[in-house]
Amino acid sequence: MKKTYNKYDAIIIGSGIGGLTCGTLLAKHGLNTLILEQHFKPGGYVTSYKRDKFTFDVVHAIGGLKKGSQIERIFSYIGVDKKVEFIEIDKTFKFIYPEITIDCYTDINKYKQELINNFPEEKEGIHKYFKTMQSIWKEIQSSYYRPTLLQFLTYLIRFPNLVRYYNSTHQEILDRFFKDTRLKEILGSGWGYLGLNNPRISGLYLMGMYMSYHAGGAWYPKGGYQKLSHAFAECFKEYGGNLRLNTKVKKILIEKNRAVGVELDGEKIMAECVISNADTKQTFLNLVGEENLDKKFAEKIKELQQSVSGFVVHLGVEMELPKELNCGCIMCFPEYSTAENNFKLASKNEMETNPEKIGFGLSILTLKDPDLVPVGFHTLDIITMPAPYRYQNQWKRENKEEYNMLKEKMADKLIKAAERLIPQLSKHIIVKDISTPLTYERYTSATEGGWYDIACTPKQSLLKRTPAKTPVNGLYLTGAKTFLGPGMFASINSGLFTADIILKGKLTKGKFMLGY
Structure with missing residues (x-):
């Protein structure tokens, strides 16, 4: 075991947008703060990556950036607004149904x-x-x-x-x-x-x-969402915070029902408090461990309904696309019963495979930000959900070739479905990348690759969601699992709320709105 350090006021597990917000606010207020991230770059789901000349995002639009709105206030307070340029989008969604298309304007x-x-x-x-x-x-x-x-x-x-x-x-x-x-x-x-x-x-x-x-x-960060996460990380470090990438936390150290630090691979780091931006079930059942939890509380965590994951095909294409398709995300439903049918199929570990019946979301990043690619090229994300973690009981195969064949087969069907909207799309593909629930599990450690932590049912919403202050003294939560739930707007606010608790009300005094 390497040397044990005892010097941090706060350790944050995970650099998703909730963890970055919380950590930056704590550092700004003088707390010696460490963020530990298992990936090689910060952001969690608020990330971008490149394949060839194409930039792909995982999320598609952020709300609340008009002057005086909550997110704008937080960005201004932290200094993120000085590092990122945002492009305003006038339509959050385009809803396409049989014989009816609705533009959801902001x-x-x-x-x-x-x-x-x-x-x-x-x-x-x-x-x-x-x-x-x-x-x-x-x-x-x-x-x-x-x-x-x-x-x-x-x-x-x-x-x-x-x-x-x-x-x-x-x-x-x-x-x-x-x-x-x-x-x-x-x-x-x-x-x-x-x-x-x-x-x-x-x-x-x-x-x-x-x-x-x-x-x-509705807004999009010019250059992609990784620009936003990097801006947060820069602000965090400018306030004196320490960000360690490629660093996976193995355990949260518990002494007498108090979180006192974390254990890495051969290293222990101590802190006055620990904030988990990791998945709820990962946090309590794996990092804390059932042996350190009240039995009833552990059972409650096990019984929480997990959120769904999705299946996404990221495409780089060489073709012209109509500007009318520009919005946060297009939602295309071939039938009014499509969503309900998808959930019924998912309950049987299945997905719709008939391209004529597949419902999908479509986000064209390069209509929002044309500078992402050379003229004549576009980046598309085609999404269908829910995507069962145990799809046909076949995602998790020991044989990687079989797994790749299965996801390629599903990707072809999803591309065929998207050709209802963009004819001959398949003939213009330059780059194709596919993400399954296993992809999201691998990069974020989210339980079963869930996109939204615990599900957003009425029984798991607002004050009935997992509270930021946990039954384990010195252990706090931030991110999609808390009060406001998932989404960019909610997760950024979760970082604010958790920081406010630790700072004893210096930011919002327990209220929703940031006061400064």
Whole structure:
């Protein structure tokens, strides 16, 4: 065993965007902070990589960067805004269904009119739905990520919509306002950003995600998402933080129910507190260990529903693409039942393989940022989900050639599906890269390659999600597992909230909004 060091105020496991935000805020406030990252670059899922001349991203749009919006305030406070240029996107989504295409504009009034034009008989319900969504957004921003008992008792009066819809799925909320099943499905079409469809997802989470774009705009970091993660890492180091890459944590050291440091491969590093940006189940069941947990708490962690993963084909192509396809992400559904059918198939460890029936998301990075590639070339991400970790019980094969054959076969079907939107796409491919749940597991250590940590069900949302302050003294959580859930907007805020707890309220005093 190498020398044991005892010098850090805080150690953060994982440099996902929540960990980077938390670490940078702690370092800015004078805490001697160490971030440990298993990968060779920071960012977690907020990353980019290159193949030949093409840059590929893992995420597609960030909300909340308009002047005065929460993320803009955080970036300005940290200094990230001085290191990254952001490109504004006027459409968060394009929803494509049989005979109906809806542009989801960040301008909420423009989006409402788009819906009313297609569903005039639902005009009253559309106005009521969006009024409710805007009220929910205001209440979330006025609420507390960690309320005291007295604050919690005021929720019924101060936050009536949060209380009313606290246990509701998005489907249950939609049923209050609409009759047309097509419109209900369309309004839930952004579910891919959070991992569950209407009957399964927390209505507050999905509506909150939409509002992060409607209230704060949709944005793309010029040059790709790795630019954003590198900017955070630079700010962190400028404030005196220490970032170690290619460094995997084996154990969180526990003494008398207190986290006192971490164990690496042959090295122990001690700290006043440990913050895990790692996956929930990895954190408690592997890094802390069941032997260091209360039995009931360990069982509760085991029973948490894990989020889904996805299957993604990244393409570099030489062809012209229409600018009309530019948005955060296109969601293409050949049937109104596509999402529900996908989840039923996933429950059997299957995916849709008929190209005519495959629902997919499509993000064309080079329409957002043309400077990513030479003129005449484009970068595309084609996504389908959920992708079962045990797809046909065949992903995890000892024979790598069989695994590669299986994913190539599925990739060809997904490309064929995308040709419904971009004819002859397959004839213009220069570079192809494929990601499966095993890919995401390998690079992030996320349980079963899950994209969103624990699933965004009503039972696992907001104050019912895993709290940032854990039952293990000195151990804190940040990232998608906490209060606001997954997504860029939520994960950045999670870093703020966790840092605020450790700094004893110096940042937000337990409230949602950053005050400075």
